[in-house]
Amino acid sequence: xxxxxxxxxxxxxxxxxxxxxxxxxxxxxxxxxxxxxxxxxxxxxxxxxxxxxxxxxxxxxxxxxxxxxxxxxxxxxxxxxxxxxxxxxxxxxxxxxxxxxxxxxxxxxxxxxxxxxxxxxxxxxxxxxxxxxxxxxxxxxxxxxxxxxxxxxxxxxxxxxxxxxxxxxxxxxxxxxxxxxxxxxxxxxxxxxxxxxxxxxxxxxxxxxxxxxxxxxxxxxxxxxxxxxxxxxxxxxxxxxxxxxxxxxxxxxxxxxxxxxxxxxxxxxxxxxxxxxxxx
Amino acid sequence: xxxxxxxxxxxxxxxxxxxxxxxxxxxxxxxxxxxxxxxxxxxxxxxxxxxxxxxxxxxxxxxxxxxxxxxxxxxxxxxxxxxxxxxxxxxxxxxxxxxxxxxxxxxxxxxxxxxxxxxxxxxxxxx
Numbered sequence: 001x002x003x004x005x006x007x008x009x010x011x012x013x014x015x016x017x018x019x020x021x022x023x024x025x026x027x028x029x030x031x032x033x034x035x036x037x038x039x040x041x042x043x044x045x046x047x048x049x050x051x052x053x054x055x056x057x058x059x060x061x062x063x064x065x066x067x068x069x070x071x072x073x074x075x076x077x078x079x080x081x082x083x084x085x086x087x088x089x090x091x092x093x094x095x096x097x098x099x100x101x102x103x104x105x106x107x108x109x110x111x112x113x114x115x116x117x118x119x120x121x122x123x124x125x126x127x128x129x130x131x132x133x134x135x136x137x138x139x140x141x142x143x144x145x146x147x148x149x150x151x152x153x154x155x156x157x158x159x160x161x162x163x164x165x166x167x168x169x170x171x172x173x174x175x176x177x178x179x180x181x182x183x184x185x186x187x188x189x190x191x192x193x194x195x196x197x198x199x200x201x202x203x204x205x206x207x208x209x210x211x212x213x214x215x216x217x218x219x220x221x222x223x224x225x226x227x228x229x230x231x232x233x234x235x236x237x238x239x240x241x242x243x244x245x246x247x248x249x250x251x252x253x254x255x256x257x258x259x260x261x262x263x264x265x266x267x268x269x270x271x272x273x274x275x276x277x278x279x280x
Numbered sequence: 281x282x283x284x285x286x287x288x289x290x291x292x293x294x295x296x297x298x299x300x301x302x303x304x305x306x307x308x309x310x311x312x313x314x315x316x317x318x319x320x321x322x323x324x325x326x327x328x329x330x331x332x333x334x335x336x337x338x339x340x341x342x343x344x345x346x347x348x349x350x351x352x353x354x355x356x357x358x359x360x361x362x363x364x365x366x367x368x369x370x371x372x373x374x375x376x377x378x379x380x381x382x383x384x385x386x387x388x389x390x391x392x393x394x395x396x397x398x399x400x401x402x403x404x405x406x407x
Contacts, residue, residue, distance in 0.1 A: 008326055059365060084395055140387070141385075141388075221340055223339070226335060235311070
């Protein structure tokens with residue numbers, strides 16, 4: 001193995017582990033860090049970057065999901081129901097990927113991220129503001145519970161149609177840009193469906209992997225997934241996400257929100273700049 | 281009904297969580313083995329990824345990947361590991377279909393089966 005190749009593999013693995021840690025802490029997924037790094041810093045074609053990133057997104061999600069499921073944060077019913085929208089969106093996205101200019105979508109997504117960062121910072125609502133029951137969500141048996149201070153805290157779910165709409169959009173963006181679209185998924189559940197933040201983050205983390213698997217299946221056939229690039233990305237992200245999932249169950253929600261807001265603001269600015277510069 | 285109790289409680293979710301972790305570890309182990317075969321076997325050039333050319337057939341189709349992996353090709357083994365990783369969420373959804381069936385929750389059985397069908401379709405016939 002040459003020194004150049006060893007260095008190439010090592011730097012990708014190191015950056016990927018950082019992306020995995022941040023991605024699992026925030027529910028964002030690491031793609032938002034990995035795609036700009038691979039394309040801007042290393043000059044890799046965006047299609048290979050998207051392929052490797054989607055692999056990393058699945059690794060992040062699956063690596064952390066095992067811990068979340070054990071802790072009982074994930075709402076499986078909400079996840080599965082909304083998955084119909086995200087997976088359909090992802091498959092439409094892979095079909096549209098060849099036709100649409102991704103630059104326009106990147107700018108739009110960057111704007112959505114900036115807005116949601118702003119909303120996360122200004123919204124002071126902590127876990128306390130519980131929502132009342134909703135007819136459709138009750139009919140679908142979506143209301144759930146999660147562990148809080150040693151006991152089970154139950155909660156109601158609301159606004160299923162709005163959640164579905166945002167999830168379809170998240171699926172499309174995930175496929176087009178090779179990211180997990182965790183930010184949109186968390187917003188859909190936390191802001192619109194009124195789920196507790198930790199339940200939203202864990203459920204989003206689970207859904208990300210399923211959405212990315214749908215896109216990755218298509219992109220594998222198109223030759224976007226390069227083994228030599230994807231190996232260090234996947235291993236790095238796995239290591240980072242295992243560490244991240246350990247921290248989430250203990251960390252305070254307020255700290256998480258601050259990390260989340262800062263991370264999506266940076267990602268939003270980055271995507272807008274890249275989109276306008278025509279680098280997508 | 282022991283099955284129903286098993287499917288109702290957290291125990292089934294914990295069981296699925298363990299399976300997920302095993303799947304991820306398995307995919308990682310296979311990919312690392314492929315990396316060892318590839319990088320330690322003979323000198324490998326830095327991959328040329330600046331311009332998109334697409335991967336060769338042996339690394340893009342499921343039969344192709346299986347063939348490359350079984351002939352102990354390094355890239356083929358890594359790609360097989362990645363294929364296992366892509367399949368992990370798919371198995372996760374498949375186990376949920378089983379769980380909802382055991383609970384006789386037909387609505388969610390149908391919902392998860394639809395998601396599973398979309399995933400299997402993309403992995404087998406997606407392009």
